[in-house]
Amino acid sequence: MSALQSRKAIQLCRLMRPDDANVLGNTHGGTILTMIEEAGTIVSTCHCNTQGGDRCVAALARVEKTEFLYPMFIGDVAHVSAEITYASKHSLEVHVSITSENILSGVKKLTNTAALWYVPLSLPNVDKTVEVPPIKYDSPKQEEEGRKRYEAQKMDRQQTKEGIEAATPPALEAEEHTAAFSQSSLIHLVGPSDCTLHDFAHGGVTMKLMDEVAGIVAARHCNTNIVTACVDAINFHRKVKKGSVVTVTGRMIFTSDKSMQIEVFVDAVSFMEANHGKYRAATAVFTYTSLDQHHKPLPVPPLKVQGEVEEKKFKDGEARYLQNKAKRMAAKQQKQHEEGAPQSNGLHQAGWPTHVGVSRD
Known part of the structure; x- marks a missing residue:
């Protein structure tokens, strides 16, 4: 088989x-993340075993921003x-999308999009x-755009890694x-x-645990029904081995x-090895919204910020929120321009559906 391979794609259902x-019938965000990661692992591992040399398995290194556009329900x-979509010398980018289908009505909706980065590891x-x-x-431009995304995520991973050992203060x-x-926290x-x-x-297992913890934090803050709205970059800093105990905070x-932003850390300890030291395995920021019983957005209680560290994190979160909001509005306006549709205001202007209650204002 030729070393040069066409772009690979798979579909699962x-x-x-x-x-x-x-309890309300909404599919857990962690279940969605697991499906995304499974598909990414399969297509990456298959592609990386199409040439000679060691057989390998693709390991998840990073998940870019993951969008939750519509909820998915039991029976869908x-x-x-x-x-x-891109391959560097030692990593590859996979774009994943999920469409829900109501098999009774036949209605289909794009519910989730994500981009993931994998690194192939030798089986021996x-x-x-x-x-x-x-x-x-398909074109030199496509390759160049992929290279820019690769460089951007590489830089962000390096910057994130500098602070991954920072202690998370205990909840008192x-x-x-x-x-x-x-x-x-979950153990x-x-x-x-x-x-x-x-x-x-x-x-996907790690991401599901992270989503569960973030959901608990959001629910405790609001004391209402909550749903995952999006996930900013998830960085996997070190592998978690079988037999390890992970603490997800x-x-x-x-x-x-x-909307609410929750910072999530995964710390691991391997009791199967001589050195039982704890290390930080993964980090991410999850965004949640609060919904009423009709899936309409509810106001979120303001976070009471205490101390300089929390003030800095709040300002960083605000900058991230404004940046994401600007990107959604720009994408919506671009889409309307391409389709020749009239401009709209409110939630549609921000690129979010109004009837499912996932607005992040």
């Missing part, structure tokens, strides 16, 4: 069942599409990175609507069912009128 959803069929030695087979691009008796009040033993065939945790860092 799955029926949403009651254990995939919350999720159609997951994954496509490799999972600490060794192997080279990625090149892909064909605290005033309601403070960060300490809603801070939550999980990484078992065989959580792992790849090569004994390190699936990225979430802490509120910013609130707007209708």
